[in-house]
Amino acid sequence: MEKLVKNEQFQKIYNFGKKGYGYYSLIFFVKNNLEYNRCGFVVSKKIGNAVCRNRLKRLFRECYRINEENIKTGYDLIFVGKKNAGEKFKKLKYQEMENDIKKILKKSGLMAN
Numbered sequence: 001m002e003k004l005v006k007n008e009q010f011q012k013i014y015n016f017g018k019k020g021y022g023y024y025s026l027i028f029f030v031k032n033n034l035e036y037n038r039c040g041f042v043v044s045k046k047i048g049n050a051v052c053r054n055r056l057k058r059l060f061r062e063c064y065r066i067n068e069e070n071i072k073t074g075y076d077l078i079f080v081g082k083k084n085a086g087e088k089f090k091k092l093k094y095q096e097m098e099n100d101i102k103k104i105l106k107k108s109g110l111m112a113n
Contacts, residue, residue, distance in 0.1 A: 001064065004040035004076060013040075013076050020104035024085035024097055025060070027104050028078040037071065039064055040078040047086035055089050056081040059097045067098070071105060072112050 004010060017030035032038060041060045043053040060079040064071075079101070085092060105111045 001061075001068065002036055002038040004038050004078065009038075009076065010040055010042075010078060013078050017076070017078075018108065020108040020110075022082075022100040022104040024082055024088075024092070024100045025104065026080040026082060027101070027108065027110075028080065029075050029108065029110060031074055032076045034074060037068075037073055038076045040076075042078060043081035043086070047081050047083060048089060052086050052089045053081070055092075056085055059092070059094060060101070062094065063098045063101045067102065067105075070111055070113050072110050075110065077110075 004013075013028050013030050017028045020027040020029070039061075041057045043056045045053070047053060047056070060081070064077075064079070085097070102111070
């Protein structure tokens with residue numbers, strides 16, 4: 001998995017990309033004309049403390065890693081945590097997060113299968 005690191009990469013996706021909404025997260029995406037996906041994982045300080053933010057980013061990364069072969073290639077993706085996830089982060093199970101992300105990817109047409 002390639003990472004998005006520069007602010008200009010994130011701004012391009014936020015400004016020109018499309019959005020998919022879920023209960024716990026948002027996914028911004030745009031075609032990148034490469035043969036692989038690049039990902040960014042964002043959780044705002046408004047969501048919670050460092051423990052909360054890091055747990056949510058770990059859940060996002062794990063969901064992406066496990067489902068990577070089912071996601072279409074050639075996209076830049078940004079996974080953004082929502083306040084609902086921050087409020088529930090101690091009880092939030094991986095399976096709930098994965099179902100939410102899969103639902104968004106299917107609605108957005110990013111799932112290969």
